[in-house]
Amino acid sequence: MSEGTATPATREGRRSWRGRAGLSIQSKLLIMLLAVSLVSSVIVGAIGFINGRGSLHDAAVDQLITIRSMRAAEITDEFDAVKRDASLHSRNLSAQTLSTSINAGFAALQQEEQEPGEIEELQAYYADTFIPELEARTGDQYGDSAFIPESVAGQHLQAHFTTQNKDFDADYDTLLQDNDPDDESAYGQAAQQYGDYFTRLIQEAGYEDALLMNLDGDVVFSAYKGPELGTNLLTGPYRDTSVANAYSEAIATNSVNTVILTDFERWIPGLNVPSMWVVSPVGNSDRVTGALAFQISLDTINNLTTGSEGWKEQGLGDTGEVYLVGRDDLMRSNSRILIEDPEKYEERAVNGGVAPSIAKRAVEVDGTVLLQPVTTQAVTDAQAGRSGTTTGRDYLGGDSVTAYAPLEVEGLDWVIIARIDSAEAFAPVSDFTRTVLLSLLGILLGVSLLSLLLAQVFTRPIHRLVAATHRVAEGDLDVQVPQGSRDEFGDLGSAFNDMASSLRVKQELIDEQHAENERLLLTLMPERVAERYKKGDEAISEAHENVSVVFAELIGFDDYARGLTPEQEIGHLNTLMRGFDEAAEKAGVEKVRTLRGGYLASSGLIVPRVDNVRRSVDFARNLLGVIERFNAQNGTSIGLRAGVDTGTVTSGLVARTSLAYDLWGDAVNLAYRVRSVTGQPGVYVSQTVYDRTREVFTFTEAGTIEAHGTTETVWKVA
Structure with a gap:
């Protein structure tokens, strides 16, 4: 429409637009979006920070209380057992x-x-x-x-x-x-x-x-x-x-x-x-x-309080410990710091107010029992019969989180203390604080950029697009936006229509691809693992008892493949792997993964089987048959070494970016090791597999390996 044919209403609107001196709609929209988004982000971030920080703080304290309670129960049980045994021995x-x-x-x-x-x-x-x-x-x-x-x-x-x-x-x-x-x-x-x-x-x-x-x-x-x-x-x-x-x-x-x-x-x-x-x-x-x-024995008490010096494994980190204190405010167990670093203990003890002669004596006798004084508030409260937690000065003058309680042992007026340095206990809180602040800054920057973008895009025709978008969101991909104008919004409407058509086509392709992906995913991993992966689990692992593992390795294939083209090489390798897969299915064995020159399988992993050991050995022997048929058909002399072991394994997804389902554990390691005990082709089994199948198969002794600190015999299946 030209200026000369414009209607009065249109001309009035244009004059109004030209004479307006205030902020544009785009600027107003930008200000509103920024204000709402930034304020919301700050409020949500503050609430999340306060709640998250409190939860992490409580979790650290709760863990210390749990450790204190567990140690107290162990010590009480041990003293009950000692008294019971003493009574029995004397009678x-x-x-x-x-x-x-x-x-x-x-x-x-x-x-x-x-x-x-x-x-x-x-x-x-x-x-x-x-x-x-x-x-x-x-x-x-x-x-x-x-x-x-x-x-x-x-x-x-x-x-x-x-x-x-x-x-x-x-x-x-x-x-x-x-x-x-x-x-x-x-x-x-x-x-x-x-x-x-x-x-x-x-x-x-x-x-x-x-x-x-x-x-x-x-x-x-x-x-x-x-x-x-x-x-x-x-x-x-x-x-x-x-x-x-x-x-x-x-x-x-x-x-x-x-x-x-x-x-x-x-x-x-x-x-x-x-x-x-x-x-x-x-x-x-x-x-x-x-x-x-x-x-x-003094060692009996110290082993209970230190967890046989396994502090880290039992949740006490690098600085945590559990110790006992008597009514005289002297320790009844050893200090962790003294055990791990006597020189550091002596320095900290003296700096914390302990007499130098006492600190030196504790180092000389390698113990703090009846030497190290503990006069903290936690000990005072526990001696008064109270249980609880506190944060403050510990027995060496440092700042610690402490859980305390009286020890309920008849005849002993002791208290039990669990402590860990505050810096270590609340390290997750500090990390969380830093993460929240960085995330909030990132959100604020992202919101600002997004608000600017949206303010530039939104105009009056956006309502039609919003309505059409809602219909698309509801699944109506046949929706079309009327193209009444020839400006950018008209182009946007045309693009939207094209987008709707494209979405319809792509949705069909996505549905087809989704079905194909489901099928491929189930070829890579068991169904229950696939379900967890699709739900977004970051780390998927499962422990399994009584699982047999077969690790097979091709011998001589590389030498044979040097004279082949890449297409021929992969073709022959696929033939072998298909044969291995058929043998696995026939024997009731689950394939875990294949390598260019190897094959890892298990029995009893996905489907528990009473005879998983026999199935695994049968499968390994069948692999030799697959190799023999391949050699007969192709005039080759490829060999195979297979190792079999049974025991506890762990399965799961390894390397999130490459999506590999794998199996690991002692049984996998031992199966891998026994296969190469002689370097010759054949099926080799561990002592455990031999013991469980020697009535079924014939074996010959193949050699020995070092496993679990002992020498274990490896057997070859005849």
């Missing part, structure tokens, strides 16, 4: 017989005259051997006769046993095996006859030491025959120890069901090493003849 017939016989022998020794020179021998031993070693380790001073028993029997036993311990790192084990005082006494006969019971308790039950007391408080027998042997727990040098108190309490009950657990104390006969005991009367329901005291 069995061997303990009763030992107690009766040793008590009688000790009483008989008490009536005999003292052998000449025994006192002098004991004085020399303590003055020249034991006390110098004890003073070197404790820094205290002791009298030369402070530990010599008062009784004749006790002096006799120490002269014949204890004085033999000259080397404190070696002679203890010798004395553990030696139960003969070489004196032809009734005591000696009883010790030789029944003393092996104590030896087995130490070696098999895992106790650090074991003592047998009579009803008068005399230590009448000792596994290691140390300075406590022959002394009296009621009147002797160890009368003020916790084991003496536990003995008195246990005997006073006159019940073999009594079990008394002591806290750690420094045990002088053990050269001042921290020791704890479990004491139980010996006898039966009719009478009590004495008491047994079993020394609990």
Whole structure:
């Protein structure tokens, strides 16, 4: 339409447009889109940041609480087991017989005259051997006769046993095996006859030491025959120890069901090493003849608190640990930092307020039990019977997240603490914060650009396009936009119509391609894995028990292929792989993947099979038949080596970008290794496969390989 033929309304509209001095529709739209989008992005980002940061913080704390609870349960169960075992050991017939016989022998020794020179021998031993070693380790001073028993029997036993311990790192084990005082006494006969019971308790039950007391408080027998042997727990040098108190309490009950657990104390006969005991009367329901005291190994406690030093594997990262603290605010287990880096521990302990002498001593003895003080708020709250978490100063002066609780063990007033450095515990929170900020900046930039683009595109005819777009979105691909104008919007309408037609055609192609993709996807992986992949799983893996694995490798194909064209080579390789696939289907074996010169298959992975091992061996033998037929048809001399193993495997998608379904694990590795034990063609199986199929197939021994730290025999199928 020309200017001369324009209607009055049109001319008025043009004059209005020319005379307007405000912002254009495009500018207004741009401002509105930017304002709404930017404000929304900031609000959503802030809400997500606050909620996400709180969730990550709570997750870190919850994990620490869980670890603390698990360790507490393990420690409680272990102490219950120790007390139960001690009660059983003290009530069995061997303990009763030992107690009766040793008590009688000790009483008989008490009536005999003292052998000449025994006192002098004991004085020399303590003055020249034991006390110098004890003073070197404790820094205290002791009298030369402070530990010599008062009784004749006790002096006799120490002269014949204890004085033999000259080397404190070696002679203890010798004395553990030696139960003969070489004196032809009734005591000696009883010790030789029944003393092996104590030896087995130490070696098999895992106790650090074991003592047998009579009803008068005399230590009448000792596994290691140390300075406590022959002394009296009621009147002797160890009368003020916790084991003496536990003995008195246990005997006073006159019940073999009594079990008394002591806290750690420094045990002088053990050269001042921290020791704890479990004491139980010996006898039966009719009478009590004495008491047994079993020394609990310090390693037992440390293995429980440190998870056998497997901190990382158990969720404590690089700095986390679990430790125990007594009512005296001293540790009852070892510090992780001391175990991993003694020099760093000493430096941090001193900087954290620990006396340098204590820190140095902890490093020297390689332990913090009864040395490292812990006076944190977490310990105070736990000692008050409360459980909870806190963030603040730890026992070495650092900043830690701590979960604390009292330890529910009868007879022990301990608390359990789980801690991890705050920096490590909240590292995910810091990472999340950085990610949210970067993402928000990216969103703001993207929104700004998108708003600018949309503002340039949207005009009044957009409503028609929006309506048509909605219809397309609803699935109506036959929609057409009226092309009433000849400007850019007319072109846009024409393009939209073309787009709708194109979408219709493409949708048909997509539907066809989707069906084809579904079929191809199921050829690459099992159906259940394909379903998870289509749902967007980033990492798909499954563990499988009792799966047999076959790894087959072509021998000589490369040499044969050098004389072929690429088309011939791939054709022959496809022929072999089709033969392998047919053999797998016939044997009920699942193909995992194929390589240019190899073939990996499994049985029992997708479909559990009771006879998966037999099927795998059958399949491997059938592969030899496929190779023989190929050689006969093509005049070749290609060989095949196959390895078979069974066990636990893991399957899943490897390398997201290349989409490869694979299988890995010990069974796969061993199948791969056994195939090449001789380098000759054939089917080779592991010892496990041989054991399960030797009644079905004939085997010959092919060699050995190192697996799982042992030498394993490899067998060849005849």
